[in-house]
Amino acid sequence: MTSMKAIRRFKVQQPKSLVTIVEERLRKAIIDAEMRFGEALSEDALSSALGVSRTPVREALARLQLQGLVTIVPKKGTFVFAPTAEDVAELCTFRFMLETNALRECLATAREATLDGMASAIAAMDAAQASGTRHDYARADTGFHEVFFLHCGNRYLGNAYRSVSGRVAALRTHLSVPLEGEQARSMSEHRLMVEAFASGRLADLDGLLRQHILRARDAYGDVLRRASAG
Amino acid sequence: MTSMKAIRRFKVQQPKSLVTIVEERLRKAIIDAEMRFGEALSEDALSSALGVSRTPVREALARLQLQGLVTIVPKKGTFVFAPTAEDVAELCTFRFMLETNALRECLATAREATLDGMASAIAAMDAAQASGTRHDYARADTGFHEVFFLHCGNRYLGNAYRSVSGRVAALRTHLSVPLEGEQARSMSEHRLMVEAFASGRLADLDGLLRQHILRARDAYGDVLRRASAG
DNA sequence: GTTCTGTATCTTGCATACAAGACGGAGATT
DNA sequence: AATCTCCGTCTTGTATGCAAGATACAGAAC
Missing domain, CATH: 1.20.120.530 (GntR ligand-binding domain-like)
Incomplete structure (x- = not known):
């Protein structure tokens, strides 16, 4: 490893997590009006549409809720936010x-x-x-x-x-x-x-x-x- | 159900989800200084200590990160925030x-x-x-x-x-x-x-x-x- | 003694299975 | 006809299993 000392900056960006990817994708979809206010978002439908499991989708939705972009209603579903x-x-x-x-x-x-x-x-x-x-x-x-x-x-x-x-x-x-x-x-x-x-x-x-x-x-x-x- | 029409406000608060319970518990622990700045928090350890599975713990930690109370380092662990x-x-x-x-x-x-x-x-x-x-x-x-x-x-x-x-x-x-x-x-x-x-x-x-x-x-x-x- | 290297064991990331509440429509009952 | 009731099907909530990166330490090579 002695030769490595000469190498200063050589970092690789580590791959984004699926959660982040899904979050950004959904964020873009909502912001760019690919979906309408109040539209229902099923975790199941999203996960199969995006080709990932429900876990990262669920986590991404939770983050989006914190940003006010979706509303999660317990046991009912997740919906694109609908501003008054x-x-x-x-x-x-x-x-x-x-x-x-x-x-x-x-x-x-x-x-x-x-x-x-x-x-x-x-x-x-x-x-x-x-x-x-x-x-x-x-x-x-x-x-x-x-x-x-x-x-x-x-x-x-x-x-x-x-x-x-x-x-x-x-x-x-x-x-x-x-x-x-x-x-x-x-x-x-x-x-x-x-x-x-x-x-x-x-x-x-x-x-x-x-x-x-x-x-x-x-x-x-x-x-x-x-x-x-x- | 005709008699129900007379009843106006009779809602019960639905039970908190495990995620919420864990979140509030951890939040309290951090705020009340039960844990030190920078202390490591293992999902596994927390889940067995609290008697729930890793899933709600993980989700609660994600929320706490959004509040700046913990720092999640990918593949390394979760730590109580350490302010400079x-x-x-x-x-x-x-x-x-x-x-x-x-x-x-x-x-x-x-x-x-x-x-x-x-x-x-x-x-x-x-x-x-x-x-x-x-x-x-x-x-x-x-x-x-x-x-x-x-x-x-x-x-x-x-x-x-x-x-x-x-x-x-x-x-x-x-x-x-x-x-x-x-x-x-x-x-x-x-x-x-x-x-x-x-x-x-x-x-x-x-x-x-x-x-x-x-x-x-x-x-x-x-x-x-x-x-x-x- | 020093340095490298493999590995055991942490950690999280993600997928999947199952449980349980919410809702709507078909059919029974009045 | 109107209403109640049951049940199928939607949804999310939670548990669990497996994959894979990160780290520390023991031991080999020099």
């Missing part, structure tokens, strides 16, 4: 709180890195708007907001965001996609936020973020109310 | 953010209920200080802070707190217990916070909370550094 208008309102309020705090930290301790991240995210959004699908745009939008938590320097803040980001992303693809004018307005709002951040105008940034998220909240609420009514 | 000084710092910063936001909501929308809850919590702390163990006091302290999230009207905020409250509580019992003067200072700080809340002085409240939590952060950090050094 109040849910969405609380979710967006919470999201605003997290993001505004993360941005404050970013501005104080990682200004340049955050600006870079925002720039690439904006570029991705541009590309998606020009030639991608609506889901591509939604994904890029999600990426923009993740930048804050990547650079905020507080893992707990990031974890908290991750625990709701699935729902937020799902709402985006499930509900926002139909609204036509949304994309353009969203783009301009994001650009304004970058400008405010770049020039360090924290109060303006806060206002923009509040407006951005709360408007989304109202839009989602409307769609949901309309859906549950008709 | 930086961990604690980030945790406390995050906690301050959550609590200050929750308190703002409480003051705006549920002033009376929150005051009542704080009063009972203070009473419990008094009782514990007079004639209880240190763990009793730590539990009452935990209860005081939970009041905010009970009345803040945002489930996501509450969930986020719950996802770190286990660690906070564990730190309290593991680290704060040795410090003698702590309890008295803690009591007076809590009382001041209630006063500020009652008179609606939000800025003062914020300052008190910040001081309260950040001082705890530094104290925990000191203990941890001392422990890892010696």
